[in-house]
């Protein structure tokens with residue numbers, strides 16, 4: 001299989017962590033591309049009509065895309081149990097929350113990098129941060145107990161989202177007033193699979 005990827009993508013990081021945590025990394029060749037909404041890479045567009053990474057090219061079926069679909073596929077393939085049935089709705093909600101933080105944070109990055117200075121919309125960027133901030137508050141106050149216990153894809157998604165905030169939006173200081181989430185992330189970050197996927 002081939003994973004169409006880019007080192008800094010938090011969505012790709014979810015998949016790479018899943019591959020490492022479940023012993024499937026040797027089954028996948030990582031194909032790094034440079035892509036963006038205004039200059040999509042041909043490799044990405046061929047594998048995913050939406051021109052987004054990650055996409056997983058399989059030998060026994062069509063390419064699949066969207067990180068949540070790929071991680072679910074890999075979990076089933078390895079019978080890994082990162083989507084435990086007993087906690088499935090909490091795990092899926094946490095994964096969706098991590099993915100939504102990433103969506104908003106990636107859009108903020110694109111706004112700053114791809115739009116000309118005189119066309120950048122401060123109010124729109126602030127609104128994206130508002131979504132992230134609300135999600136972080138909810139994780140810190142209401143969801144923190146669901147982040148403990150055996151590894152699951154909810155935890156992986158939240159950690160990849162926080163790692164991306166550190167990478168691209170450190171200036172917002174997401175840790176301030178969110179001690180429980182900060183403490184959880186400090187411990188989770190020590191996982192070898194998280195360390196091994198830090199963007200170069």
Ligand SMILES: N[C@@H](CCC(=O)N[C@@H](CS)C(=O)NCC(=O)O)C(=O)O
Nearest residue numbers: 009011036037052053054066067068
């Ligand atoms: N929902 C998708 C989001 C993937 C995504 O937004 N990837 C970004 C890179 S971090 C991308 O490929 N953006 C290109 C674009 O939006 O055209 C997933 O979970 O895989």
